[in-house]
Amino acid sequence: MATISETAIRPVVRKPIDWWRWAGRFFLTFLLLFTVLPMAWMVLTSVKSQFAAMQYPPQWWPTEPTLNNYFKLLDPRNRIGQEFLRYFWNSFYVSLLTTILGVVVAVPAAYAFSRFRFPGRNFLFFAVLVRNMFPAVVFLMPLFLLMRWMGLVNTHGSLILTYLTFGLPLSIWLLKGFYDNIPIQLEQAARIDGATRFQAFLFIVMPLSTPGIIATSIFSFIGAWNEYVYAYTFLSRDHQMTLPVGIQRFFTEFATDWPGLMAATFMMSVPVVVLFLVLQKYFVRALTEGAVKH
Amino acid sequence: MAEVVLKDVMKNYGSLYAVNNVSFTVEHGEFVALVGPSGCGKTTTLNLVAGLIPMSGGDISIGNRIVNDLDPKDRDIAMVFQNYALYPNKSVFKNLAFPLQMRKLPKAEIEAKVMQAAKILDITHLLERRPRELSGGQQQRVALGRALVRDPAVFLMDEPLSNLDAKLRVAMRSEIKRFHHNLNATVIYVTHDQLEAVTMADKMAVMHGGVLQQYDSPANVFANPVNTFVASFVGSPAMSLIPLDVVGKGTDVALKSPEEGWELPLSAQNARKATASSQGTVVLGARHSTLKLHKSPVAGSVPGKVYTVEPTGDVTFAQVFVSGAVVNVSLEPTAPIAPDEEVFVEFDQQRLHLFDGQTTNALKAA
Numbered sequence: 289m290a291t292i293s294e295t296a297i298r299p300v301v302r303k304p305i306d307w308w309r310w311a312g313r314f315f316l317t318f319l320l321l322f323t324v325l326p327m328a329w330m331v332l333t334s335v336k337s338q339f340a341a342m343q344y345p346p347q348w349w350p351t352e353p354t355l356n357n358y359f360k361l362l363d364p365r366n367r368i369g370q371e372f373l374r375y376f377w378n379s380f381y382v383s384l385l386t387t388i389l390g391v392v393v394a395v396p397a398a399y400a401f402s403r404f405r406f407p408g409r410n411f412l413f414f415a416v417l418v419r420n421m422f423p424a425v426v427f428l429m430p431l432f433l434l435m436r437w438m439g440l441v442n443t444h445g446s447l448i449l450t451y452l453t454f455g456l457p458l459s460i461w462l463l464k465g466f467y468d469n470i471p472i473q474l475e476q477a478a479r480i481d482g483a484t485r486f487q488a489f490l491f492i493v494m495p496l497s498t499p500g501i502i503a504t505s506i507f508s509f510i511g512a513w514n515e516y517v518y519a520y521t522f523l524s525r526d527h528q529m530t531l532p533v534g535i536q537r538f539f540t541e542f543a544t545d546w547p548g549l550m551a552a553t554f555m556m557s558v559p560v561v562v563l564f565l566v567l568q569k570y571f572v573r574a575l576t577e578g579a580v581k582h
Numbered sequence: 583m584a585e586v587v588l589k590d591v592m593k594n595y596g597s598l599y600a601v602n603n604v605s606f607t608v609e610h611g612e613f614v615a616l617v618g619p620s621g622c623g624k625t626t627t628l629n630l631v632a633g634l635i636p637m638s639g640g641d642i643s644i645g646n647r648i649v650n651d652l653d654p655k656d657r658d659i660a661m662v663f664q665n666y667a668l669y670p671n672k673s674v675f676k677n678l679a680f681p682l683q684m685r686k687l688p689k690a691e692i693e694a695k696v697m698q699a700a701k702i703l704d705i706t707h708l709l710e711r712r713p714r715e716l717s718g719g720q721q722q723r724v725a726l727g728r729a730l731v732r733d734p735a736v737f738l739m740d741e742p743l744s745n746l747d748a749k750l751r752v753a754m755r756s757e758i759k760r761f762h763h764n765l766n767a768t769v770i771y772v773t774h775d776q777l778e779a780v781t782m783a784d785k786m787a788v789m790h791g792g793v794l795q796q797y798d799s800p801a802n803v804f805a806n807p808v809n810t811f812v813a814s815f816v817g818s819p820a821m822s823l824i825p826l827d828v829v830g831k832g833t834d835v836a837l838k839s840p841e842e843g844w845e846l847p848l849s850a851q852n853a854r855k856a857t858a859s860s861q862g863t864v865v866l867g868a869r870h871s872t873l874k875l876h877k878s879p880v881a882g883s884v885p886g887k888v889y890t891v892e893p894t895g896d897v898t899f900a901q902v903f904v905s906g907a908v909v910n911v912s913l914e915p916t917a918p919i920a921p922d923e924e925v926f927v928e929f930d931q932q933r934l935h936l937f938d939g940q941t942t943n944a945l946k947a948a
Contacts, residue, residue, distance in 0.1 A: 471665060471667065473663045473664075473665055473667035474667050474669060474670075476629075476632070476634050476654070476661070476663070476667065477661065477663060477667040477669075477728075478669075478680070478684075479634065479653070479654040479655055480632060480634075480654045480655065480657075480659060480660065480661045481655070481660075481680055481681035481684055481728070481732075482655045482681055482684030482685050482732075483655060483684050484653065484655065487684070491680075492669055495671045496670065496671060
């Protein structure tokens with residue numbers, strides 16, 4: 289038997305430097321810094337004191353890190369804490385309701401688009417997309433007038449309705465892709481095995497479309513959570529404000545409290561980031577589902 | 583177990599008739615194969631029996647009960663799908679248990695029945711796995727298992743073997759046949775593979791363009807195809823069909839090649855059939871095994887030219903051009919024959935088929 293291993297006789301080839309590859313890496317590094325630095329600066333500023341934040345030249349690394357800003361925001365005993373928690377709750381409540389209602393509507397709608405042939409199916413399906421072809425601001429005045437006519441101005445209901453009109457088209461499209469990928473034979477098998485049409489949907493199709501439902505939920509939630517213009521227009525009372533509007537109003541009333549603002553902003557991004565990190569594998573799956581055959 | 587009766591069953595999508603006036607009866611314990619090329623309506627017919635799509639007309643009864651308007655779940659049927667349709671998020675055990683759970687059986691009974699079915703199909707060691715962790719053959723068994731746990735009146739199978747590789751398909755074919763034999767089950771089996779139908783079924787229903795062409799035992803369908811479609815569909819290689827003109831009168835009748843001018847005298851029996859043709863044209867049909875090749879003309883032979891020679895080991899198939907049509911002839915593997923050779927094809931008057939050139943239906947002696 290030969291004892292020389294194959295690696296020993298493999299010729300050494302010096303690879304030429306691949307400049308394109310290095311250019312790509314450089315670009316990606318730049319992109320990474322571009323996105324991460326503002327966030328890092330946000331976190332760093334949020335643990336500085338007001339004095340340290342305003343220093344020039346800036347303190348790159350806080351010399352006396354403090355969590356006071358966070359305590360202040362989360363303490364329901366002072367005015368700042370009360371308002372911040374109220375805004376947080378408002379945002380959470382509006383986003384959650386938007387998400388739940390969105391799923392409740394989008395799931396049957398997407399299923400119907402995927403499974404049933406009915407007159408006007410294609411027209412309706414593309415009609416839901418039309419909304420997404422215009423910038424959101426275009427609808428600001430019409431929707432405001434509509435809400436006023438319905439007496440919904442200065443209620444959270446107006447926001448939930450508006451956010452639904454933004455979130456639903458994408459949710460329906462995403463979910464339809466999911467349902468299209470679930471073989472109809474599974475439902476047929478379930479119906480033969482003794483399930484009604486609805487039971488087949490509930491027991492067989494729903495569990496399989498969970499990733500899609502989760503992904504669309506995140507979409508709706510993030511969309512509603514971050515929305516600013518409509519919340520700013522439709523709501524005028526202090527206690528109704530959602531976080532994006534509330535933070536901005538709250539901290540510009542007197543002098544800008546930069547560390548406090550950054551702490552509030554960080555707190556605001558936490559739910560979104562957590563949601564995204566926990567559920568990101570579903571998210572990616574939802575967006576790529578159907579791209580290739582399994 | 584029960585018999586299934588289809589009477590004038592129709593299914594149309596607008597002006598397209600997917601299933602057109604199909605009637606046949608599946609006796610209790612019979613294995614019936616619905617066979618035909620893709621798009622012939624066989625799967626639609628099965629789905630109508632299953633109740634997965636609504637009928638446009640006619641009646642279907644299962645076990646003396648009209649089921650036209652019943653939901654699939656109330657028809658007492660089980661179905662095996664081409665892609666198996668195993669529930670991907672459930673373990674094998676739960677897949678098998680699902681039909682029983684939907685019928686609200688007690689837990690202990692479900693367990694007992696699932697174990698029994700798993701034992702029959704030899705899948706007890708797979709019960710905890712998910713369907714995607716199984717091989718194609720194992721998935722096939724699970725699908726069969728899910729059908730048989732419930733002891734339904736009728737088993738419906740929609741091309742259950744077509745996703746398997748060739749070797750496994752042959753093995754599963756005999757297993758399904760055995761399964762039918764052991765359970766004495768009523769089975770309706772859809773396939774596009776006539777060989778599966780011929781080897782497995784008690785009766786086969788040949789469909790074409792939504793219309794039932796012939797419903798008989800495989801042996802009868804093979805021996806007496808009712809028209810040229812059935813003749814060319816059943817059997818491998820297919821029956822060779824040559825369109826010819828009828829010349830002569832009385833008992834002295836011959837078939838004449840419109841292209842090459844030769845004449846083939848017919849026996850008295852065949853002559854009576856040929857004269858019954860509607861337009862004086864017939865299609866001559868012959869199975870490969872009834873034909874003989876000669877190097878020089880003999881009585882009752884016609885000239886042809888060899889196109890290809892295909893040795894398969896046991897037997898060699900030659901394709902011969904006769905009057906513009908391709909004729910399959912089986913030969914000894916040692917037969918000395920080469921492409922482009924001029925040969926003479928001898929027909930067996932007892933075993934040739936005559937079809938009407940116009941209607942394509944089999945001719946009967948007048």
